[in-house]
Amino acid sequence: MTNFFEVSKQSLSSKARLGSINTVHGEVKTPSFIFCGTKATVKSILPHQLRSAKTQIILSNTYHLMLQPGPDIISKEKGLQNFTQWRGPMMTDSGGYQIFSLGHGSVSEEIKGKNKNIKRKSLIKISEEGAIFRNYLNGDKVYLTPERSIELQRHFGADLIFVLDECTPFNVSKKYTENSMYLSHRWAKRCSDAFKNTYSNFDSQSGSSGRQHLFGIIQGGVYEDLRKIACEETCSGDYNGLAIGGSLGGSKEQMHDIFSFCSDLIDKSKPVHVLGIGGLDDILHGVSCGYDTFDCVSPTRIARHGIMLSRLSTKGINLNNSKFKNDHSFIDEECELPEINNFSKSYLHHLFKANEILGIVILSLYNIWFMNKFFEEIRVNIQNDTFEIFKKNFLNNLTK
Amino acid sequence: MTNFFEVSKQSLSSKARLGSINTVHGEVKTPSFIFCGTKATVKSILPHQLRSAKTQIILSNTYHLMLQPGPDIISKEKGLQNFTQWRGPMMTDSGGYQIFSLGHGSVSEEIKGKNKNIKRKSLIKISEEGAIFRNYLNGDKVYLTPERSIELQRHFGADLIFVLDECTPFNVSKKYTENSMYLSHRWAKRCSDAFKNTYSNFDSQSGSSGRQHLFGIIQGGVYEDLRKIACEETCSGDYNGLAIGGSLGGSKEQMHDIFSFCSDLIDKSKPVHVLGIGGLDDILHGVSCGYDTFDCVSPTRIARHGIMLSRLSTKGINLNNSKFKNDHSFIDEECELPEINNFSKSYLHHLFKANEILGIVILSLYNIWFMNKFFEEIRVNIQNDTFEIFKKNFLNNLTK
Numbered sequence: 099m100t101n102f103f104e105v106s107k108q109s110l111s112s113k114a115r116l117g118s119i120n121t122v123h124g125e126v127k128t129p130s131f132i133f134c135g136t137k138a139t140v141k142s143i144l145p146h147q148l149r150s151a152k153t154q155i156i157l158s159n160t161y162h163l164m165l166q167p168g169p170d171i172i173s174k175e176k177g178l179q180n181f182t183q184w185r186g187p188m189m190t191d192s193g194g195y196q197i198f199s200l201g202h203g204s205v206s207e208e209i210k211g212k213n214k215n216i217k218r219k220s221l222i223k224i225s226e227e228g229a230i231f232r233n234y235l236n237g238d239k240v241y242l243t244p245e246r247s248i249e250l251q252r253h254f255g256a257d258l259i260f261v262l263d264e265c266t267p268f269n270v271s272k273k274y275t276e277n278s279m280y281l282s283h284r285w286a287k288r289c290s291d292a293f294k295n296t297y298s299n300f301d302s303q304s305g306s307s308g309r310q311h312l313f314g315i316i317q318g319g320v321y322e323d324l325r326k327i328a329c330e331e332t333c334s335g336d337y338n339g340l341a342i343g344g345s346l347g348g349s350k351e352q353m354h355d356i357f358s359f360c361s362d363l364i365d366k367s368k369p370v371h372v373l374g375i376g377g378l379d380d381i382l383h384g385v386s387c388g389y390d391t392f393d394c395v396s397p398t399r400i401a402r403h404g405i406m407l408s409r410l411s412t413k414g415i416n417l418n419n420s421k422f423k424n425d426h427s428f429i430d431e432e433c434e435l436p437e438i439n440n441f442s443k444s445y446l447h448h449l450f451k452a453n454e455i456l457g458i459v460i461l462s463l464y465n466i467w468f469m470n471k472f473f474e475e476i477r478v479n480i481q482n483d484t485f486e487i488f489k490k491n492f493l494n495n496l497t498k
Numbered sequence: 499m500t501n502f503f504e505v506s507k508q509s510l511s512s513k514a515r516l517g518s519i520n521t522v523h524g525e526v527k528t529p530s531f532i533f534c535g536t537k538a539t540v541k542s543i544l545p546h547q548l549r550s551a552k553t554q555i556i557l558s559n560t561y562h563l564m565l566q567p568g569p570d571i572i573s574k575e576k577g578l579q580n581f582t583q584w585r586g587p588m589m590t591d592s593g594g595y596q597i598f599s600l601g602h603g604s605v606s607e608e609i610k611g612k613n614k615n616i617k618r619k620s621l622i623k624i625s626e627e628g629a630i631f632r633n634y635l636n637g638d639k640v641y642l643t644p645e646r647s648i649e650l651q652r653h654f655g656a657d658l659i660f661v662l663d664e665c666t667p668f669n670v671s672k673k674y675t676e677n678s679m680y681l682s683h684r685w686a687k688r689c690s691d692a693f694k695n696t697y698s699n700f701d702s703q704s705g706s707s708g709r710q711h712l713f714g715i716i717q718g719g720v721y722e723d724l725r726k727i728a729c730e731e732t733c734s735g736d737y738n739g740l741a742i743g744g745s746l747g748g749s750k751e752q753m754h755d756i757f758s759f760c761s762d763l764i765d766k767s768k769p770v771h772v773l774g775i776g777g778l779d780d781i782l783h784g785v786s787c788g789y790d791t792f793d794c795v796s797p798t799r800i801a802r803h804g805i806m807l808s809r810l811s812t813k814g815i816n817l818n819n820s821k822f823k824n825d826h827s828f829i830d831e832e833c834e835l836p837e838i839n840n841f842s843k844s845y846l847h848h849l850f851k852a853n854e855i856l857g858i859v860i861l862s863l864y865n866i867w868f869m870n871k872f873f874e875e876i877r878v879n880i881q882n883d884t885f886e887i888f889k890k891n892f893l894n895n896l897t898k
Binding site for chain 2: 146166175183424426437440447455456
């Protein structure tokens with residue numbers, strides 16, 4: 099029997115490693131990117147296109163799915179994989195991130211439907227029991243407890259699921275961060291207990307024997323002493339995987355410092371996920387620290403605004419720029435996707451100027467291909483013991 | 499050498515016929531539907547997806563393209579086929595339809611970009627010389643004459659191009675319709691002359707020896723005497739193809755009457771296009787009259803509003819309806835496109851409720867497949883001398 103997680107190669111010059119996460123829906127070769135399919139769709143892209151762009155795994159958000167279409171619909175469809183027709187590995191988050199980020203008003207854009215007015219702050223109350231928030235679709239009060247989050251994720255049936263945590267923001271006191279961390283630890287324990295005592299709707303086995311795998315989340319913000327406590331608590335818990343969550347500071351340096359600091363304290367027998375990180379430079383630093391998977395909305399979100407990922411700039415290339423009106427060169431000579439590799443920058447510029455959906459489709463597909471190619475190169479270089487050279491050269495070419 | 503248009507089979511029981519329109523970009527087996535790619539894109543759909551759905555030919559609109567991205571950009575890209583990567587046969591209209599329909603305020607929705615305020619009436623003046631209208635993007639005055647329309651279409655390089663006409667609306671007097679028809683005839687002659695004296699930018703031959711083919715348009719509104727004059731004038735002109743344009747009346751009966759009336763007067767050695775018609779029942783009547791091609795925005799436009807074409811209703815099936823929330827059946831058991839045929843109605847309902855682009859992509863692709871399948875069946879039934887039976891059964895099953 100294959101283990102859930104196996105490390106096949108450990109780098110000599112860093113903590114970077116090759117591994118595989120094995121699920122009933124297939125294998126994820128790590129390091130890997132995990133693409134965001136918030137509302138049970140990677141926006142504008144068909145599942146077969148995700149595959150042709152070599153995508154291994156996608157995630158959906160419990161917060162959005164619990165409100166629309168709701169767990170019953172997805173459960174009747176025999177889970178997210180059947181509902182979305184993405185037949186590969188999937189992850190769901192716990193719902194915590196959106197509740198708190200929306201509560202703090204920072205990412206309300208993300209959940210906005212067209213032509214809908216949404217209150218920016220939807221979080222009503224956090225208590226020991228859980229969180230109460232406002233349904234952005236109809237204004238109803240909604241309760242999310244650790245047990246409810248697990249129950250929802252059991253209905254959705256993703257392969258990798260998460261404990262409910264409070265995603266502590268950056269601009270709070272150390273005391274707030276500490277209290278929040280301890281609350282998250284208590285919630286995580288309740289999630290772990292709920293996980294042991296429940297089955298997925300598509301499974302005959304509960305807890306870690308079943309087809310779903312529970313990830314614990316390390317909080318602690320930017321404080322080393324708190325991160326240390328969080329690492330110890332989470333690594334000693336009964337989880338199949340670990341994740342680094344919460345605030346990673348106000349600068350890339352601080353983020354990379356937290357990456358390095360935690361990497362010495364984390365149990366490396368389990369896969370380690372980094373929540374919400376998609377910068378190419380950040381990913382390279384994370385891989386050096388032995389982290390295995392990364393998720394972020396950015397590749398597909400920036401695509402919807404006309405920006406293509408680039409190896410030359412962390413900001414990408416903005417095809418809305420008027421200089422591309424007359425640029426008849428291919429969007430990327432290196433692109434290996436026959437369905438999009440012959441479009442010119444001029445055509446993409448036109449599509450975005452004309453507000454045409456096809457521009458979003460093409461760039462989303464391009465950015466997905468780009469990220470998968472980037473991770474493929476990361477894996478090849480770890481395999482060849484050249485990852486640190488690859489990383490150094492890549493970072494040297496990348497304009498901040 | 500293959501002729502531009504060849505009739506391979508003439509139905510025994512009606513005027514319905516099989517034919518082929520032969521262009522440098524390939525053959526169009528007729529009867530065929532022509533899908534609308536207004537701004538150099540069939541909205542949300544990649545060219546290779548059009549092909550997998552068996553699309554033969556698409557059209558773009560001169561009015562939109564002249565304003566954005568403009569003829570120079572498309573010419574530098576070596577024409578629309580290269581710009582859009584749709585390597586098959588293409589048609590452009592003359593710009594007339596949008597100018598006049600926008601002037602009369604009836605289809606302003608069509609050209610609205612997101613978040614833009616557009617004056618509903620953009621037509622400033624029609625004169626013997628041509629039309630003056632307001633650029634909806636920047637408010638500039640724009641001139642469109644017959645010669646300019648041909649020049650623009652020479653830049654775009656589509657295989658089938660159109661004379662400039664005034665697309666006479668329904669709610670005008672007979673006198674207006676008559677004067678407008680004669681103006682269109684004079685403009686058509688100027689277009690024909692301009693066509694003979696110019697080359698496409700991608701061609702070494704002018705006029706009908708070149709790779710582009712000019713279609714004349716039969717006007718005359720709902721008046722038989724005017725349609726008769728227009729048929730005679732247009733059929734005697736130097737055109738490669740003919741089209742039925744202008745108002746076709748206020749009811750389906752009136753439209754079908756005009757179809758029948760004109761069909762006895764039209765030179766059938768040329769392909770005959772029906773402008774702006776997409777109703778399944780109307781198409782069947784048109785095919786019975788010996789018409790070869792039909793274009794309409796409706797299959798893809800209704801898809802963007804959550805409506806799938808259906809053999810059971812001229813109105814289609816609206817997946818926004820709450821009854822589909824719990825309908826876990828496939829969108830269409832008969833659908834032959836593997837990339838979309840396993841999605842449930844419940845999933846599509848969710849995507850439209852959540853304002854997700856993927857819903858638009860899936861239904862656009864479905865409706866394109868549906869229309870191509872419908873025309874394939876029309877061709878098979880003409881081939882087998884069963885078209886009139888097929889038509890009768892089809893119309894019997896179709897709820898108005």
